[in-house]
Amino acid sequence: MTPPAVTLLDVARAAGVSKSTVSDALQGSGRVAEATRDRVRAVAEELGYRPNSAARRLRRSSTGAVGLHLPQTATRLDYYMNLAFGAVQRAQEEGLDVVLLAPAGAASGPLASRVDGLLVIDPEVGDSAVPGLLDAGVPVVTGERYLGPSPTPTGAVVCDNAASLTALLDHVRDRGARRPALLAPEGTSAWAQALRETAAGWGAAHRTEVTLHTVPFAATAADTETATRRLLATDPGIDAVLCAPDGAAPGTLRAAADLGRTVGADLLVASCVDGTANRGANPPVTAVDLRPADYGRACAALLCDILAGRAEPDTVRHHTWVLETRPSTTGPRA
Numbered sequence: 001m002t003p004p005a006v007t008l009l010d011v012a013r014a015a016g017v018s019k020s021t022v023s024d025a026l027q028g029s030g031r032v033a034e035a036t037r038d039r040v041r042a043v044a045e046e047l048g049y050r051p052n053s054a055a056r057r058l059r060r061s062s063t064g065a066v067g068l069h070l071p072q073t074a075t076r077l078d079y080y081m082n083l084a085f086g087a088v089q090r091a092q093e094e095g096l097d098v099v100l101l102a103p104a105g106a107a108s109g110p111l112a113s114r115v116d117g118l119l120v121i122d123p124e125v126g127d128s129a130v131p132g133l134l135d136a137g138v139p140v141v142t143g144e145r146y147l148g149p150s151p152t153p154t155g156a157v158v159c160d161n162a163a164s165l166t167a168l169l170d171h172v173r174d175r176g177a178r179r180p181a182l183l184a185p186e187g188t189s190a191w192a193q194a195l196r197e198t199a200a201g202w203g204a205a206h207r208t209e210v211t212l213h214t215v216p217f218a219a220t221a222a223d224t225e226t227a228t229r230r231l232l233a234t235d236p237g238i239d240a241v242l243c244a245p246d247g248a249a250p251g252t253l254r255a256a257a258d259l260g261r262t263v264g265a266d267l268l269v270a271s272c273v274d275g276t277a278n279r280g281a282n283p284p285v286t287a288v289d290l291r292p293a294d295y296g297r298a299c300a301a302l303l304c305d306i307l308a309g310r311a312e313p314d315t316v317r318h319h320t321w322v323l324e325t326r327p328s329t330t331g332p333r334a
Contacts, residue, residue, distance in 0.1 A: 006049040009135065009151055015043040020139055020154045020306075020313035065097040066303060067115040069133055071122050071189075073218030078275040079246040079292045080121065083143070086296030087119060094304040101133075117303045119143065120153065125188035139313070141303040143295065144190040155306055155315040157298045161194040162201075164288040164321045165272060168242055169202045169210070171286070172268045175329050177240035181211035181231050183224055183252070185244045192217060195244055195272060211238060219244075221251035221277070228255035232267075240268040240329075247277040249285045253328070264331025274324055283327035290321050 012019040017040060025032045025040035026049075032040075068087060070080050088098045099115060121143035123130045134140050134151040142153040165182075172180055182199045185192040196212065203210040215227050224243055228251065231238055241256075243249040249271040253263055261267040264283055271278050274287035298319050305311035 006044075006047045008049075008137075011040065011044045011047060011049050013150070014047060015040050018154065018313045019135075019151060024313070063114055063116050064095065065099050065115045066091055066300070067099045067101050067118045067133075069101045069118065069120045069123075069129065071124065071127070071217070073216075077218055077246045078277070079273055079290065082292040083121060083296035083299075086293035087300040088296075089293075090297040090300035091304065094300075094308075096304065098300075101129075117141070117154075117307050119299050119303055120146075121299070122189045122191060123148070123153075139303060139306045141299055141306065143299045147188065147190055147193065154313045155302050155311065155317075157295065157302055157317045157319055158190075159290060159295070159319045159321055161191050161272075162198040164290075164323070165195050165198045165242075166202055167323050168270050168272065168286075168288060169199070171323065171325065172240040172242070172270060172329055173206070173208075175240075175268055177268050178208060179211070179235070179238045180208070180240040180242060181213060181235075181238045183215045183219070183227055183241065183243045183245070183248070184212050185217045185219070186214050187217040189217070192244075211235065215245060215248070217245065219248045221248055221254070223251065224248040225251035225255045228252040229259065232256075232259055232261070239266065240270070242270050242272060244272040246271075246273040247275050249287070249328075250277055250281045253281055253283075253285070262331075264327050264329065269328040278326075281328070283331065286326045286329040287324055288321050289324050291319070295319050 008019050008022050012022045021032055022040050025037040026044060091098050117139040118133055119141055120133055123142050123146040125148040134153055139154040141155045143157055145156055145158055146153055169180060184196050199210040199212060213227050213231055215223050228241055241252050243252055249269060252269050256263050256267050263269050269285055271285050271287035274289040278285035278287045302311060302317055
């Protein structure tokens with residue numbers, strides 16, 4: 001039986017570098033230190049690596065496009081649409097088109113080999129398309145870290161989600177809340193995991209249990225209305241509800257009103273993701289503005305910089321957020 005061919009990923013693992021670094025070292029491109037280049041070449045020779053000439057020709061040519069992979073639930077979320085527009089705008093400034101990858105089969109077929117690079121936003125360990133995209137043979141930048149096993153992305157743009165939730169919890173505590181609850185997102189994204197872990201850590205630090213109630217990653221206002229009713233019926237002492245999913249906080253407002261609670265007074269309501277629904281709610285909802293259009297621009301900018309050799313592979317950049325306080329938490333306390 002013929003042994004399987006040695007891949008770039010095999011060489012990368014043996015050399016202790018990224019797959020993109022191996023590719024640049026073997027092709028004589030990119031900004032790779034000479035010592036690293038020599039080590040990679042020595043490892044490749046030792047393992048018997050033989051480059052795929054067709055793939056090398058493809059990688060050296062420019063298709064003029066990059067791919068964008070969003071979570072399957074993204075099409076109905078304000079956050080991801082704004083992020084996508086920001087990414088498209090930045091890519092166009094670099095002369096690149098953006099191809100939106102279909103959720104099903106995004107990692108298979110010829111599409112991944114017809115783009116210069118890929119943007120993979122909020123990659124979940126449970127998304128079967130992600131490993132194939134990360135191993136597509138082109139640079140990949142993720143929006144948030146990928147928590148799954150290798151292959152690893154070429155670069156990432158991350159937001160300090162632990163800090164943003166901590167800021168929300170500190171804010172409602174400063175406003176007098178002592179029994180906060182978090183409608184926490186299910187799933188295996190870095191964002192979802194950070195929120196759940198931060199809530200537990202903040203509660204331990206303040207000796208205050210943060211009640212966790214799991215809702216879908218892309219919960220609707222109807223979902224959070226139901227969840228809030230259950231929370232407040234089970235524990236009427238809850239005096240703050242933080243909604244994680246984009247656009248879901250108005251459901252909590254409806255539940256509170258129906259149960260006779262006064263938002264901004266005896267019940268504080270806030271959201272982990274800002275958007276049109278929060279700004280236009282009655283009352284307007286305090287939220288973390290993740291600046292999604294700028295986030296999309298930042299992800300596309302990093303990918304463009306990597307493609308142009310202006311940034312090293314394995315670069316991680318940080319994106320800032322803003323806490324917007326509004327009447328849902330700043331009204332007079334009862």
